[in-house]
Amino acid sequence: MKKITVALALFSCALVAQTSDDKSQDELKARIAPVGQVYLAGAVVENAGPKEPRTGEQVYNAACFACHTPGNALGAPGKQTADWKPRLAQGLEVLHKHALEGIRTMPARGTCADCSDDEILAAIKFMTEGV
Ligand code: HEC
Known part of the structure; x- marks a missing residue:
């Protein structure tokens, strides 16, 4: 023992x-x-399973609106405002890349971890509509 x-x-x-x-x-x-x-x-x-891709507006409302509302104090370009003009000059492809990877205070994928690349692009297109 x-x-x-x-x-x-x-x-x-x-x-x-x-x-x-x-x-x-x-x-x-x-x-x-x-x-x-x-x-x-x-x-x-x-x-998993068949899931419809969300529209740009849906993604915006789910994730991006938290920072990208017009007149926000964070310096994020406001939805459908002229804030986007100088950024759009970089080209949509560059904006897409920056949104996916994050840039300065912009978090990667705008915090939408389960967004597909296309959904992020759709959200950018929605935010830049009419600019
Ligand atoms: C936590 C706040 C926050 C959230 C959430 C957020 N953004 Fe941003 N975003 C920012 C800020 C701040 C900037 C400006 C960064 C800078 O230029 O310094 C920015 C900039 C951008 C830019 C411009 C990048 C460039 O090259 O000029 C794009 C595109 C963008 N955001 C897309 C999105 C999308 C799409 C979503 C939602 C899926 C999103 N953001 C969610 C804060 C946010």
Whole structure:
């Protein structure tokens, strides 16, 4: 019995020692990573299925409006205002790239993580309509 206790104590010391250094932490993370991936895969499957792309207006109302309302104090070009004129001069392609990657205080994808590239483009077209 005593031997088992000592063995157990040593074993748990070894475990503590092993998990407390960074390399082992990384190994541990790598070992549990597949569990997280399965969970994520499940979430993706849940959201899968035929989904109509949202219109530019829908994307704007869901994500972009938070910052792109006309007259906002953030310096974000206001929806359908002349603010867009100098930005449009860069070309739609550049605006699209900047919206996807983010630029200065503009967050990547305008915080719409589940927006497709086309949906982001549609939102830009909506915001620049009539400019
Ligand atoms: C958290 C606030 C915020 C949200 C949400 C946001 N934007 Fe922006 N956006 C900004 C700001 C601020 C700028 C101006 C950045 C600058 O030029 O310094 C900007 C600039 C832009 C530009 C111009 C980039 C350029 O090259 O001049 C585009 C295009 C754009 N946003 C698209 C979008 C779209 C599309 C959405 C919604 C999917 C969105 N933004 C959501 C804050 C936001």
